[in-house]
Amino acid sequence: MRILPIASGKGGVGKSLIAANLSVAFAQAGKRVILADLDLGASNLHLIIGCRSPQTGIGTFLSDTRSDFSRVIMDTDIPNLRFIPGDAEIPGSANLKQNQITALAKRLLSVDADILVIDLGAGSHQSILDFFLLSGRGIVVSTPTVTATLNAYLFLKNTVFRLMYSSFSRGSPAHIYLEGLRKEGTALQKLYIPKLLEHISRIDPESHGKFLKRMQYFHPRLILNMLDEPKQAEVALKIRRSCSEYLGLDLEHLGVIYRDSLQDIALASHLPILLYKNEAILSQAIYRIADKILQSEEDEVFLEGRSIEESFQEAELEAEVDFEARMGYVEDLLHCGALSMGDLVETVKSQQLEINQLRKENLFLKSKLTKAITQGFKI
Template sequence: MYIVPVASGKGGVGKSLVSANLAIALAQAGKRVILADLDLGGSNLHLILGMNSINGSIGTLLNNSREKITSILNDTGIPNLQFIPGDSEIPGLANLTASQKRMLVRKLTSLEADYLIMDLGAGTGQTTLDFFLTSSHGIICTTPTPTATVSAYLFLKNAVFRVLQGTVGKTGAGADYLKELFQDKSTLRQVYFPDIARELDIRDPEAGQKFRHAMRRFSPRLIMNMLENPKDAEKINRLRRSAQQYLDLDLLHLGVIFRDDLQDTALSARLPIIRYKPSSILSQAIYRIADKMIQLEADTDGSVLDLETINDSFEAAETEAESDFENRMNYIEELLNTGALSTGDLVETIKSQHHELVQLKKQVNLYRSKVVRAINQGFTV
């Protein structure tokens, strides 16, 4: 079973929508899929799937560790796809104990399926990071906005720290070195993991070897969501370079997804967009990503990805962005010609997008001022 955690550095980037539609696409490809809502404390994946009633939840297992996980497997009505609901009604559920996390992971990985898609909570909470690290190829969902890409980088940085903590253990020279790092907050802000790995090799060679081995196998995958134009696809390259330089981490690009207002219509109809309109640009992008995942698992069979494959994935994403944008413009032109979309509708759409751009510009200016202030105070981002 391929375990695929889906995470994001911040909320509002469409992570749950990607998780739900991707699970459906894999199921339609003939794969046995289980979709688990692990956004504990904020679970709403059943609404995206259009499920009116659910049987049991993650909270059921936490209240009774003897309960079998099969008792909360829900039929979605979609062939090959089963669903495990989360629980947003139990206080403190987002902060699980170590034993609760181990119990949940053990029960989840005991299930029989081809894919286990885990929709995680946004942000860098320990529970989210630990679930993300149950797989070496979890997915980070982000958007072209500066705040989203920076948040994605910070998520990856925290994940690498979690890998480091797991490899050095709680005692020994490596653990002592890690305590020193966490005591110096300025070092943590401008952390450079290649230096940490070299220092760890000197202080605790065994821990250093374990860390390097874990990092070689750690290969997160990216999805860039909510694009407006092809140039947005290039904005992920800064995240890629930062991850390579500071985290010593190579990322694989699974693909891009353009913003589509039809998504809101599908949600109102309580249907995932991949079922509401399979031919939409958004749905086709999801199908493309699902095909890539299936092909990757077949080609690599768990082996470490080579640099050529990684480079190709970023080049392919930029090409796909150009193609999808062209298809999107052709679709709008077709709607205008057939009268399905009036000139007034188009004007309103442009006005709405202009308002979004103004708000985004304000957000960028705010972020820029924070960066300048931080630099003036002697810190680096």
């Protein structure tokens, strides 16, 4: 079974929409798919795939981890797709204890499916990192905004630290060293990983070797969502360079997805965009990404046939092609009268407001980074 955790450093980047629609694409390809809503505390994935309000969910199982897990797996109206609802209303469901994480992970790994898609919550809580690490080929979703790309990088950095921490046996010199830093009040996430690993290799070569071995199987993938123009696709290169230089991590690029107003209509209709309009630009991007995933090798084996460099070059080309198709689609709507000039003007005004807000956000973050650099802080 392939395991596909989908995460993001922050909310509002379209992670759940991508998880739902990828699941539909896999199901349409004849795969037996289970989609699990692990965005605990904000579970609404059932609305996206058009399911009735679930009576049971993850919270039901967590209240009694010895119960039959199959009772929280429900059928959907989409052939080949089953669904595990989350629970947004059960107190504490977003902050799981370690025994709950272990019990839930064990049940998820034993479900009968070809592909398990896991929609994770936003942020870097320990439970989210642990579920993301159920596979070495998880997906991180970002948008071109400064905050989203920074949070995507920080999510991956936190994941590397989690992988590091879990690689060191309790009582080993490396584990004692990390615990010492933590007790001193040092935020591990602020440490420079290459320098930290260099020190660990000297004090505990065995633990260092274990971590490097596990890193060989950790190759996360990126999807850049909500693009407005091809130039924004270049943001992915910045995330890649940061991961390579500061984390020693190879990041594969699965592709880009343009912003599409049809998504809002599909969501209001409680339908995945693939079912609402499968020829939409957004739908075609989802199908393309799904094909790449299905054509890749098994979960824990790193892609060798298609290099990392090629994946980024391919994504840039797709950004150009989709942008041309998107512009042609707008022209068709104008010519046939489905979209008035007034609608187009309002859309441009709305996007201009968003751009101005992003500029303010960018200036604010730049000032914070400048201040941090002057104080000798290094992300």
